[in-house]
Amino acid sequence: MPVKLERKHALPLTLAPIMIALGFVLFKLYTASKVTNPETGRVARVGIDPEQEQRLGLEAYAQVKRDEAAKIVQSGPDVELVKRVTNRLARAAAEKATVQYNWEVSVIQSNEKNAFCLPGGKIVVYTGIIPIAKNEAGLATVLGHEMAHATSRHGAERLFRSELTKTILGGFQGGLAQMDPAQRQTIMGALGAGAKYGATLPFSRTQESEADHIGLIYMARAGYDPKEAVAFWQRMDEQVGKGGSPPQFMSDHPSHNTRIGHLQTWMPEAEKEFASHHQHNAPGA
Template identity: 80%
Template sequence: MPIKLERKHACPFTLVPLLIALGFVLFKLYTASKVTNPETGRTARVGLNPEQEQKLGLEAYAQVKKDEAAKIVLTGPEIDLVKRVTNKLAKAAAQKATVNYNWEISVIQSHEKNAFCLPGGKIVVYTGIIPVARNEAGLATVLGHEMAHATSRHGAERLFRSEITKTILGGAQQSLAQMDPNQRQTIMGALGAGAKYGATLPFSREQESEADHIGLLYMARAGYDPKEAIDFWHRMDELLGKGSPSEFMSDHPSHGTRISQLKAWMPEAEKEFTQYHSRAPAA
Protein backbone atom coordinates (compact mmCIF):
# COMPACT_ATOMS: atom_id res chain seq x y z
CA MET A 1 0.00 0.00 0.00
CA PRO A 2 1.59 3.28 -1.09
CA ILE A 3 2.40 5.70 1.64
CA LYS A 4 0.82 9.15 1.21
CA LEU A 5 3.07 11.91 2.40
CA GLU A 6 1.39 14.99 3.82
CA ARG A 7 2.67 18.26 2.37
CA LYS A 8 3.27 20.95 4.88
CA HIS A 9 1.94 24.35 3.81
CA ALA A 10 4.53 27.06 3.49
CA CYS A 11 4.25 29.81 6.02
CA PRO A 12 2.52 32.77 4.33
CA PHE A 13 4.69 35.21 6.25
CA THR A 14 8.44 35.65 6.27
CA LEU A 15 10.30 38.14 8.42
CA VAL A 16 13.36 38.51 6.20
CA PRO A 17 12.15 41.35 3.89
CA LEU A 18 10.72 43.27 6.86
CA LEU A 19 13.94 42.86 8.84
CA ILE A 20 15.97 44.06 5.84
CA ALA A 21 13.69 47.09 5.55
CA LEU A 22 14.05 47.86 9.25
CA GLY A 23 17.81 47.53 8.97
CA PHE A 24 17.82 50.00 6.11
CA VAL A 25 15.65 52.38 8.15
CA LEU A 26 18.08 52.21 11.08
CA PHE A 27 20.95 52.93 8.71
CA LYS A 28 19.11 55.95 7.28
CA LEU A 29 18.31 57.22 10.77
CA TYR A 30 21.95 56.91 11.77
CA THR A 31 23.45 58.52 8.65
CA ALA A 32 20.83 61.18 7.79
CA SER A 33 21.70 64.84 8.15
CA LYS A 34 20.31 66.46 11.29
CA VAL A 35 19.28 70.07 11.57
CA THR A 36 18.30 72.14 14.59
CA ASN A 37 15.55 74.70 14.20
CA PRO A 38 17.06 78.06 15.16
CA GLU A 39 13.76 79.34 16.56
CA THR A 40 12.45 76.35 18.53
CA GLY A 41 15.57 74.24 19.10
CA ARG A 42 13.85 71.13 17.70
CA THR A 43 16.21 68.67 16.00
CA ALA A 44 15.06 66.88 12.84
CA ARG A 45 16.45 64.56 10.21
CA VAL A 46 16.22 65.72 6.60
CA GLY A 47 16.40 64.01 3.23
CA LEU A 48 17.88 66.91 1.24
CA ASN A 49 20.68 69.42 1.66
CA PRO A 50 19.93 73.16 1.27
CA GLU A 51 21.20 73.22 -2.32
CA GLN A 52 18.94 70.34 -3.33
CA GLU A 53 16.00 72.01 -1.62
CA GLN A 54 16.59 75.27 -3.43
CA LYS A 55 16.89 73.50 -6.77
CA LEU A 56 13.57 71.70 -6.27
CA GLY A 57 11.95 74.92 -5.10
CA LEU A 58 13.17 76.81 -8.16
CA GLU A 59 11.87 74.10 -10.48
CA ALA A 60 8.46 74.07 -8.84
CA TYR A 61 8.32 77.87 -8.77
CA ALA A 62 9.14 78.09 -12.48
CA GLN A 63 6.34 75.63 -13.21
CA VAL A 64 3.83 77.62 -11.15
CA LYS A 65 4.76 80.83 -12.96
CA LYS A 66 4.44 79.06 -16.31
CA ASP A 67 1.04 77.60 -15.46
CA GLU A 68 -0.30 80.86 -14.02
CA ALA A 69 1.47 83.29 -16.37
CA ALA A 70 -1.74 84.99 -17.50
CA LYS A 71 -2.84 85.64 -13.89
CA ILE A 72 0.39 86.95 -12.37
CA VAL A 73 -0.01 90.45 -10.95
CA LEU A 74 2.95 92.66 -11.95
CA THR A 75 1.94 96.08 -10.60
CA GLY A 76 -0.56 97.63 -8.23
CA PRO A 77 -1.41 97.85 -4.53
CA GLU A 78 -1.66 94.07 -4.05
CA ILE A 79 1.88 93.33 -5.20
CA ASP A 80 3.17 96.35 -3.27
CA LEU A 81 1.48 95.09 -0.09
CA VAL A 82 2.88 91.58 -0.42
CA LYS A 83 6.39 92.86 -1.14
CA ARG A 84 6.32 95.22 1.83
CA VAL A 85 5.20 92.54 4.28
CA THR A 86 7.59 89.93 2.85
CA ASN A 87 10.58 92.25 3.13
CA LYS A 88 9.85 92.97 6.81
CA LEU A 89 9.37 89.27 7.59
CA ALA A 90 12.54 88.31 5.69
CA LYS A 91 14.58 90.67 7.87
CA ALA A 92 12.96 89.21 10.99
CA ALA A 93 13.66 85.64 9.88
CA ALA A 94 17.27 86.44 9.01
CA GLN A 95 18.07 87.35 12.61
CA LYS A 96 18.30 83.69 13.59
CA ALA A 97 18.38 81.86 10.25
CA THR A 98 21.08 79.28 9.58
CA VAL A 99 20.48 79.25 5.79
CA ASN A 100 20.40 82.29 3.53
CA TYR A 101 17.23 82.59 1.46
CA ASN A 102 16.72 84.46 -1.79
CA TRP A 103 13.08 85.33 -1.22
CA GLU A 104 10.94 85.79 -4.33
CA ILE A 105 7.22 86.40 -4.59
CA SER A 106 4.52 85.97 -7.21
CA VAL A 107 1.01 87.29 -6.68
CA ILE A 108 -1.66 85.46 -8.66
CA GLN A 109 -5.09 86.91 -9.42
CA SER A 110 -7.49 84.31 -8.07
CA HIS A 111 -10.42 83.88 -5.71
CA GLU A 112 -8.43 81.12 -3.98
CA LYS A 113 -7.78 81.98 -0.35
CA ASN A 114 -4.30 80.59 -0.11
CA ALA A 115 -0.57 81.21 -0.16
CA PHE A 116 2.44 78.92 -0.01
CA CYS A 117 6.21 79.06 0.18
CA LEU A 118 8.33 76.54 -1.69
CA PRO A 119 11.66 75.22 -0.39
CA GLY A 120 14.34 77.85 -0.82
CA GLY A 121 12.02 80.81 -0.29
CA LYS A 122 9.81 81.10 -3.37
CA ILE A 123 6.44 82.52 -2.30
CA VAL A 124 3.12 82.39 -4.14
CA VAL A 125 0.17 84.46 -2.91
CA TYR A 126 -3.35 84.23 -4.32
CA THR A 127 -5.21 87.53 -4.16
CA GLY A 128 -8.23 85.83 -2.58
CA ILE A 129 -6.41 85.67 0.76
CA ILE A 130 -5.83 89.44 0.93
CA PRO A 131 -9.42 90.43 1.86
CA VAL A 132 -9.39 87.78 4.60
CA ALA A 133 -6.08 89.15 5.90
CA ARG A 134 -7.64 92.65 5.96
CA ASN A 135 -4.41 94.44 6.86
CA GLU A 136 -0.63 94.07 6.86
CA ALA A 137 -0.60 92.24 10.19
CA GLY A 138 -3.17 89.73 8.92
CA LEU A 139 -1.11 89.11 5.80
CA ALA A 140 2.02 88.82 7.97
CA THR A 141 0.23 86.01 9.84
CA VAL A 142 -0.18 84.11 6.57
CA LEU A 143 3.23 84.84 5.07
CA GLY A 144 5.12 84.37 8.34
CA HIS A 145 3.61 80.90 8.63
CA GLU A 146 4.51 79.98 5.05
CA MET A 147 8.03 81.38 5.29
CA ALA A 148 8.54 79.42 8.52
CA HIS A 149 7.92 76.19 6.58
CA ALA A 150 10.89 77.08 4.36
CA THR A 151 13.26 78.25 7.10
CA SER A 152 12.40 75.17 9.18
CA ARG A 153 13.14 72.96 6.15
CA HIS A 154 9.87 71.14 6.60
CA GLY A 155 9.87 69.86 3.01
CA ALA A 156 13.17 68.03 3.46
CA GLU A 157 11.97 66.60 6.76
CA ARG A 158 8.70 65.38 5.19
CA LEU A 159 10.65 63.73 2.39
CA PHE A 160 12.84 61.87 4.87
CA ARG A 161 9.84 60.65 6.87
CA SER A 162 8.01 59.64 3.70
CA GLU A 163 10.96 57.53 2.58
CA ILE A 164 11.08 55.80 5.97
CA THR A 165 7.35 55.02 5.88
CA LYS A 166 7.53 53.70 2.29
CA THR A 167 10.50 51.49 3.17
CA ILE A 168 8.73 49.91 6.15
CA LEU A 169 5.48 49.37 4.24
CA GLY A 170 7.41 47.95 1.30
CA GLY A 171 9.19 45.49 3.58
CA ALA A 172 5.89 44.45 5.13
CA GLN A 173 4.37 43.86 1.71
CA GLN A 174 7.28 41.67 0.65
CA SER A 175 7.01 39.72 3.90
CA LEU A 176 3.37 38.99 3.06
CA ALA A 177 4.07 38.05 -0.56
CA GLN A 178 3.03 34.37 -0.09
CA MET A 179 -0.22 35.26 1.66
CA ASP A 180 -3.64 35.04 0.05
CA PRO A 181 -3.99 38.23 -2.09
CA ASN A 182 -7.24 39.34 -0.47
CA GLN A 183 -5.87 38.82 3.02
CA ARG A 184 -2.65 40.60 2.07
CA GLN A 185 -4.62 43.54 0.69
CA THR A 186 -6.63 43.79 3.90
CA ILE A 187 -3.54 43.77 6.10
CA MET A 188 -1.68 46.29 3.94
CA GLY A 189 -4.75 48.54 3.92
CA ALA A 190 -4.81 48.45 7.72
CA LEU A 191 -1.08 49.16 7.92
CA GLY A 192 -1.41 52.03 5.46
CA ALA A 193 -4.29 53.55 7.41
CA GLY A 194 -2.34 53.15 10.64
CA ALA A 195 0.66 54.92 9.12
CA LYS A 196 -1.53 57.73 7.77
CA TYR A 197 -3.63 58.46 10.83
CA GLY A 198 -1.08 57.42 13.44
CA ALA A 199 2.07 58.99 12.00
CA THR A 200 1.81 60.98 8.76
CA LEU A 201 -1.13 63.25 9.61
CA PRO A 202 -0.08 63.91 13.24
CA PHE A 203 3.42 64.76 12.03
CA SER A 204 2.00 67.15 9.43
CA ARG A 205 -0.08 68.85 12.11
CA GLU A 206 3.04 69.19 14.26
CA GLN A 207 4.83 70.93 11.40
CA GLU A 208 1.87 73.25 10.84
CA SER A 209 1.86 74.15 14.53
CA GLU A 210 5.59 74.79 14.46
CA ALA A 211 5.12 77.08 11.44
CA ASP A 212 2.35 78.91 13.32
CA HIS A 213 4.67 79.37 16.29
CA ILE A 214 7.64 80.60 14.28
CA GLY A 215 5.47 82.73 12.01
CA LEU A 216 4.06 84.44 15.09
CA LEU A 217 7.59 85.28 16.22
CA TYR A 218 8.51 86.55 12.76
CA MET A 219 5.53 88.90 12.56
CA ALA A 220 6.14 90.23 16.07
CA ARG A 221 9.85 90.70 15.36
CA ALA A 222 8.90 92.54 12.16
CA GLY A 223 6.78 94.98 14.15
CA TYR A 224 3.30 93.52 13.63
CA ASP A 225 1.04 93.08 16.64
CA PRO A 226 0.99 89.30 17.22
CA LYS A 227 -2.58 89.46 18.56
CA GLU A 228 -3.65 90.08 14.97
CA ALA A 229 -2.83 86.42 14.27
CA ILE A 230 -5.63 85.32 16.60
CA ASP A 231 -8.06 87.70 14.89
CA PHE A 232 -7.06 86.29 11.50
CA TRP A 233 -7.74 82.70 12.54
CA HIS A 234 -11.08 83.69 14.02
CA ARG A 235 -11.98 85.08 10.58
CA MET A 236 -10.79 81.89 8.89
CA ASP A 237 -12.85 79.84 11.33
CA GLU A 238 -15.96 81.87 10.51
CA LEU A 239 -15.24 81.52 6.81
CA LEU A 240 -14.24 77.86 6.57
CA GLY A 241 -14.84 76.27 9.98
CA LYS A 242 -18.11 74.47 9.21
CA GLY A 243 -16.72 72.82 6.10
CA SER A 244 -13.41 71.74 7.60
CA PRO A 245 -12.68 68.05 8.26
CA SER A 246 -12.14 66.83 11.80
CA GLU A 247 -8.61 67.44 13.07
CA PHE A 248 -7.91 63.69 13.33
CA MET A 249 -8.46 63.31 9.58
CA SER A 250 -6.66 66.51 8.57
CA ASP A 251 -3.04 67.42 7.93
CA HIS A 252 -3.67 70.79 9.61
CA PRO A 253 -4.70 71.58 13.20
CA SER A 254 -8.27 72.77 13.63
CA HIS A 255 -8.79 76.52 13.79
CA GLY A 256 -9.71 76.16 17.47
CA THR A 257 -6.45 74.35 18.21
CA ARG A 258 -4.49 76.97 16.32
CA ILE A 259 -6.09 79.79 18.28
CA SER A 260 -5.43 78.05 21.61
CA GLN A 261 -1.78 77.46 20.69
CA LEU A 262 -1.30 81.05 19.52
CA LYS A 263 -2.63 82.28 22.85
CA ALA A 264 -0.14 80.04 24.67
CA TRP A 265 2.75 81.43 22.58
CA MET A 266 1.58 85.03 22.87
CA PRO A 267 3.84 86.05 25.84
CA GLU A 268 6.91 84.99 23.86
CA ALA A 269 5.69 86.85 20.77
CA GLU A 270 4.80 89.97 22.74
CA LYS A 271 8.35 90.01 24.10
CA GLU A 272 9.65 90.04 20.51
CA PHE A 273 7.16 92.81 19.66
CA THR A 274 8.32 94.92 22.61
CA GLN A 275 11.96 94.42 21.64
CA TYR A 276 11.13 95.52 18.09
CA HIS A 277 9.74 98.81 19.39
CA SER A 278 12.85 99.34 21.52
CA ARG A 279 15.01 98.88 18.42
CA ALA A 280 12.85 100.83 15.98
CA PRO A 281 13.98 104.44 15.34
CA ALA A 282 11.68 107.17 16.64
CA ALA A 283 9.27 108.55 14.05
Protein backbone atom coordinates in the same frame (compact mmCIF):
# COMPACT_ATOMS: atom_id res chain seq x y z
CA MET B 1 -8.60 5.96 9.34
CA PRO B 2 -8.88 9.65 10.24
CA VAL B 3 -7.60 12.09 7.67
CA LYS B 4 -4.83 14.32 9.01
CA LEU B 5 -5.38 17.89 7.94
CA GLU B 6 -2.32 20.04 7.38
CA ARG B 7 -2.69 23.28 9.30
CA LYS B 8 -1.94 26.36 7.30
CA HIS B 9 -0.69 29.55 8.90
CA ALA B 10 -3.31 32.29 8.92
CA LEU B 11 -0.57 34.83 8.20
CA PRO B 12 2.21 33.41 5.99
CA LEU B 13 4.82 36.02 6.86
CA THR B 14 8.38 36.04 5.56
CA LEU B 15 10.50 38.00 8.02
CA ALA B 16 13.58 38.58 5.85
CA PRO B 17 12.18 41.52 3.76
CA ILE B 18 10.82 43.17 6.90
CA MET B 19 14.10 42.82 8.78
CA ILE B 20 16.02 44.20 5.79
CA ALA B 21 13.64 47.19 5.59
CA LEU B 22 13.95 47.87 9.33
CA GLY B 23 17.75 47.59 9.09
CA PHE B 24 17.77 50.12 6.26
CA VAL B 25 15.53 52.48 8.27
CA LEU B 26 17.85 52.25 11.30
CA PHE B 27 20.84 52.95 9.05
CA LYS B 28 19.12 55.99 7.53
CA LEU B 29 18.17 57.30 10.99
CA TYR B 30 21.75 56.90 12.17
CA THR B 31 23.40 58.52 9.14
CA ALA B 32 20.86 61.25 8.29
CA SER B 33 21.83 64.88 8.62
CA LYS B 34 20.45 66.58 11.71
CA VAL B 35 19.33 70.19 11.76
CA THR B 36 18.40 72.28 14.79
CA ASN B 37 15.60 74.77 14.32
CA PRO B 38 17.10 78.18 15.16
CA GLU B 39 13.82 79.47 16.62
CA THR B 40 12.42 76.47 18.55
CA GLY B 41 15.52 74.33 19.12
CA ARG B 42 13.79 71.22 17.76
CA VAL B 43 16.20 68.73 16.18
CA ALA B 44 15.06 67.17 12.90
CA ARG B 45 16.50 64.67 10.44
CA VAL B 46 16.54 65.60 6.76
CA GLY B 47 17.24 63.60 3.64
CA ILE B 48 18.66 66.27 1.32
CA ASP B 49 21.02 69.23 1.73
CA PRO B 50 19.91 72.89 1.46
CA GLU B 51 21.22 73.22 -2.11
CA GLN B 52 19.15 70.23 -3.31
CA GLU B 53 16.13 71.52 -1.43
CA GLN B 54 16.40 74.98 -2.96
CA ARG B 55 16.85 73.48 -6.43
CA LEU B 56 13.62 71.47 -6.02
CA GLY B 57 11.85 74.62 -4.83
CA LEU B 58 13.08 76.61 -7.82
CA GLU B 59 11.86 73.92 -10.24
CA ALA B 60 8.42 73.83 -8.60
CA TYR B 61 8.22 77.64 -8.55
CA ALA B 62 9.09 77.85 -12.25
CA GLN B 63 6.33 75.31 -12.98
CA VAL B 64 3.76 77.28 -10.98
CA LYS B 65 4.68 80.48 -12.85
CA ARG B 66 4.33 78.66 -16.19
CA ASP B 67 0.96 77.19 -15.23
CA GLU B 68 -0.40 80.48 -13.85
CA ALA B 69 1.33 82.88 -16.27
CA ALA B 70 -1.93 84.52 -17.40
CA LYS B 71 -3.03 85.18 -13.80
CA ILE B 72 0.19 86.59 -12.33
CA VAL B 73 -0.35 90.17 -11.13
CA GLN B 74 2.67 92.26 -12.10
CA SER B 75 1.91 95.51 -10.26
CA GLY B 76 -0.67 97.35 -8.19
CA PRO B 77 -1.71 97.65 -4.52
CA ASP B 78 -1.91 93.90 -3.85
CA VAL B 79 1.61 93.29 -5.18
CA GLU B 80 3.01 96.24 -3.22
CA LEU B 81 1.30 95.02 -0.04
CA VAL B 82 2.58 91.45 -0.40
CA LYS B 83 6.13 92.56 -1.19
CA ARG B 84 6.21 95.03 1.69
CA VAL B 85 5.12 92.41 4.22
CA THR B 86 7.46 89.79 2.73
CA ASN B 87 10.47 92.12 2.97
CA ARG B 88 9.80 92.91 6.63
CA LEU B 89 9.33 89.24 7.50
CA ALA B 90 12.47 88.27 5.55
CA ARG B 91 14.56 90.64 7.70
CA ALA B 92 12.98 89.18 10.84
CA ALA B 93 13.67 85.60 9.70
CA ALA B 94 17.28 86.40 8.83
CA GLU B 95 18.13 87.37 12.42
CA LYS B 96 18.47 83.74 13.54
CA ALA B 97 18.40 81.79 10.28
CA THR B 98 21.10 79.18 9.66
CA VAL B 99 20.37 79.15 5.90
CA GLN B 100 19.93 82.43 4.02
CA TYR B 101 17.23 82.58 1.36
CA ASN B 102 16.74 84.60 -1.78
CA TRP B 103 13.07 85.34 -1.12
CA GLU B 104 10.85 85.84 -4.15
CA VAL B 105 7.07 86.25 -4.32
CA SER B 106 4.41 85.98 -7.02
CA VAL B 107 0.84 87.21 -6.63
CA ILE B 108 -1.82 85.27 -8.54
CA GLN B 109 -5.29 86.63 -9.33
CA SER B 110 -7.62 83.99 -7.96
CA ASN B 111 -10.52 83.54 -5.55
CA GLU B 112 -8.52 80.80 -3.85
CA LYS B 113 -7.91 81.67 -0.20
CA ASN B 114 -4.37 80.40 0.00
CA ALA B 115 -0.65 81.09 -0.05
CA PHE B 116 2.36 78.81 0.09
CA CYS B 117 6.13 78.97 0.30
CA LEU B 118 8.27 76.43 -1.53
CA PRO B 119 11.63 75.18 -0.24
CA GLY B 120 14.26 77.83 -0.80
CA GLY B 121 11.94 80.77 -0.17
CA LYS B 122 9.75 81.06 -3.28
CA ILE B 123 6.33 82.35 -2.24
CA VAL B 124 2.98 82.27 -4.05
CA VAL B 125 0.03 84.36 -2.78
CA TYR B 126 -3.48 84.06 -4.20
CA THR B 127 -5.43 87.31 -4.06
CA GLY B 128 -8.41 85.53 -2.45
CA ILE B 129 -6.56 85.46 0.89
CA ILE B 130 -6.01 89.23 1.00
CA PRO B 131 -9.57 90.27 2.04
CA ILE B 132 -9.49 87.71 4.88
CA ALA B 133 -6.05 88.95 5.94
CA LYS B 134 -7.75 92.39 6.16
CA ASN B 135 -4.54 94.30 7.00
CA GLU B 136 -0.76 94.01 6.90
CA ALA B 137 -0.60 92.17 10.22
CA GLY B 138 -3.18 89.65 9.02
CA LEU B 139 -1.15 89.03 5.87
CA ALA B 140 2.00 88.77 8.00
CA THR B 141 0.26 85.96 9.90
CA VAL B 142 -0.18 84.02 6.66
CA LEU B 143 3.22 84.77 5.14
CA GLY B 144 5.13 84.35 8.41
CA HIS B 145 3.65 80.86 8.73
CA GLU B 146 4.54 79.92 5.15
CA MET B 147 8.06 81.34 5.37
CA ALA B 148 8.59 79.41 8.60
CA HIS B 149 8.01 76.17 6.69
CA ALA B 150 10.93 77.09 4.45
CA THR B 151 13.34 78.28 7.16
CA SER B 152 12.52 75.19 9.26
CA ARG B 153 13.28 72.97 6.24
CA HIS B 154 10.00 71.15 6.71
CA GLY B 155 10.00 69.92 3.12
CA ALA B 156 13.31 68.08 3.54
CA GLU B 157 12.11 66.60 6.83
CA ARG B 158 8.84 65.38 5.28
CA LEU B 159 10.74 63.84 2.38
CA PHE B 160 13.00 61.94 4.78
CA ARG B 161 10.09 60.60 6.83
CA SER B 162 8.14 59.68 3.70
CA GLU B 163 11.07 57.59 2.45
CA LEU B 164 11.23 55.73 5.78
CA THR B 165 7.50 55.02 5.72
CA LYS B 166 7.66 53.72 2.14
CA THR B 167 10.61 51.49 3.05
CA ILE B 168 8.80 49.93 6.02
CA LEU B 169 5.59 49.38 4.04
CA GLY B 170 7.64 47.91 1.19
CA GLY B 171 9.26 45.49 3.64
CA PHE B 172 5.86 44.31 4.85
CA GLN B 173 4.64 43.93 1.29
CA GLY B 174 7.63 41.69 0.56
CA GLY B 175 7.03 39.77 3.78
CA LEU B 176 3.42 39.06 2.77
CA ALA B 177 4.27 38.01 -0.80
CA GLN B 178 3.11 34.41 -0.24
CA MET B 179 -0.32 35.46 1.00
CA ASP B 180 -3.55 35.38 -0.97
CA PRO B 181 -3.57 38.65 -3.01
CA ALA B 182 -6.93 39.88 -1.66
CA GLN B 183 -5.87 39.23 1.94
CA ARG B 184 -2.52 40.90 1.29
CA GLN B 185 -4.24 43.95 -0.16
CA THR B 186 -6.51 44.21 2.92
CA ILE B 187 -3.57 44.02 5.34
CA MET B 188 -1.48 46.52 3.35
CA GLY B 189 -4.45 48.87 3.25
CA ALA B 190 -4.77 48.64 7.02
CA LEU B 191 -1.04 49.23 7.48
CA GLY B 192 -1.16 52.20 5.11
CA ALA B 193 -4.11 53.72 6.98
CA GLY B 194 -2.32 53.16 10.27
CA ALA B 195 0.77 54.93 8.95
CA LYS B 196 -1.34 57.81 7.61
CA TYR B 197 -3.51 58.47 10.66
CA GLY B 198 -1.03 57.32 13.27
CA ALA B 199 2.17 58.94 11.96
CA THR B 200 1.98 61.02 8.77
CA LEU B 201 -0.97 63.29 9.61
CA PRO B 202 0.00 63.86 13.28
CA PHE B 203 3.53 64.74 12.15
CA SER B 204 2.15 67.13 9.52
CA ARG B 205 0.08 68.83 12.22
CA THR B 206 3.22 69.12 14.36
CA GLN B 207 5.00 70.92 11.51
CA GLU B 208 2.00 73.18 10.97
CA SER B 209 1.99 74.12 14.67
CA GLU B 210 5.72 74.80 14.58
CA ALA B 211 5.20 77.07 11.54
CA ASP B 212 2.41 78.87 13.41
CA HIS B 213 4.74 79.38 16.38
CA ILE B 214 7.69 80.62 14.33
CA GLY B 215 5.46 82.72 12.07
CA LEU B 216 4.08 84.44 15.16
CA ILE B 217 7.63 85.26 16.26
CA TYR B 218 8.55 86.53 12.79
CA MET B 219 5.56 88.87 12.56
CA ALA B 220 6.20 90.24 16.07
CA ARG B 221 9.91 90.70 15.32
CA ALA B 222 8.93 92.48 12.09
CA GLY B 223 6.83 94.95 14.09
CA TYR B 224 3.36 93.50 13.53
CA ASP B 225 1.09 93.11 16.55
CA PRO B 226 1.03 89.32 17.20
CA LYS B 227 -2.53 89.50 18.59
CA GLU B 228 -3.63 90.04 14.98
CA ALA B 229 -2.74 86.38 14.32
CA VAL B 230 -5.58 85.26 16.59
CA ALA B 231 -7.98 87.67 14.88
CA PHE B 232 -6.95 86.29 11.47
CA TRP B 233 -7.66 82.68 12.44
CA GLN B 234 -10.99 83.69 13.93
CA ARG B 235 -11.88 85.22 10.55
CA MET B 236 -10.74 82.05 8.79
CA ASP B 237 -12.91 79.98 11.10
CA GLU B 238 -15.92 82.15 10.22
CA GLN B 239 -15.15 81.69 6.51
CA VAL B 240 -15.09 77.91 6.77
CA GLY B 241 -18.11 77.71 9.07
CA LYS B 242 -19.21 74.76 11.14
CA GLY B 243 -18.80 71.42 9.43
CA GLY B 244 -16.66 72.94 6.70
CA SER B 245 -13.45 71.13 7.60
CA PRO B 246 -12.70 67.48 8.46
CA PRO B 247 -12.09 66.27 12.03
CA GLN B 248 -8.57 67.18 13.16
CA PHE B 249 -7.33 63.56 13.26
CA MET B 250 -8.19 63.23 9.55
CA SER B 251 -6.48 66.48 8.57
CA ASP B 252 -2.87 67.45 7.93
CA HIS B 253 -3.55 70.81 9.64
CA PRO B 254 -4.66 71.55 13.21
CA SER B 255 -8.25 72.75 13.64
CA HIS B 256 -8.72 76.51 13.77
CA ASN B 257 -9.64 76.33 17.46
CA THR B 258 -6.46 74.35 18.21
CA ARG B 259 -4.40 76.91 16.32
CA ILE B 260 -5.95 79.80 18.20
CA GLY B 261 -5.32 78.06 21.54
CA HIS B 262 -1.66 77.47 20.65
CA LEU B 263 -1.21 81.07 19.49
CA GLN B 264 -2.57 82.35 22.77
CA THR B 265 -0.11 80.09 24.63
CA TRP B 266 2.81 81.52 22.63
CA MET B 267 1.54 85.11 22.85
CA PRO B 268 3.71 86.22 25.84
CA GLU B 269 6.87 85.18 23.93
CA ALA B 270 5.68 86.99 20.80
CA GLU B 271 4.74 90.12 22.71
CA LYS B 272 8.28 90.29 24.12
CA GLU B 273 9.61 90.21 20.54
CA PHE B 274 7.10 92.89 19.57
CA ALA B 275 8.11 95.13 22.49
CA SER B 276 11.80 94.56 21.71
CA HIS B 277 11.21 95.60 18.10
CA HIS B 278 9.55 98.86 19.18
CA GLN B 279 12.33 99.58 21.65
CA HIS B 280 15.01 98.87 19.04
CA ASN B 281 13.29 101.07 16.45
CA ALA B 282 12.39 103.94 18.79
CA PRO B 283 13.94 107.34 17.92
CA GLY B 284 17.39 107.62 19.43
CA ALA B 285 17.64 103.87 20.10
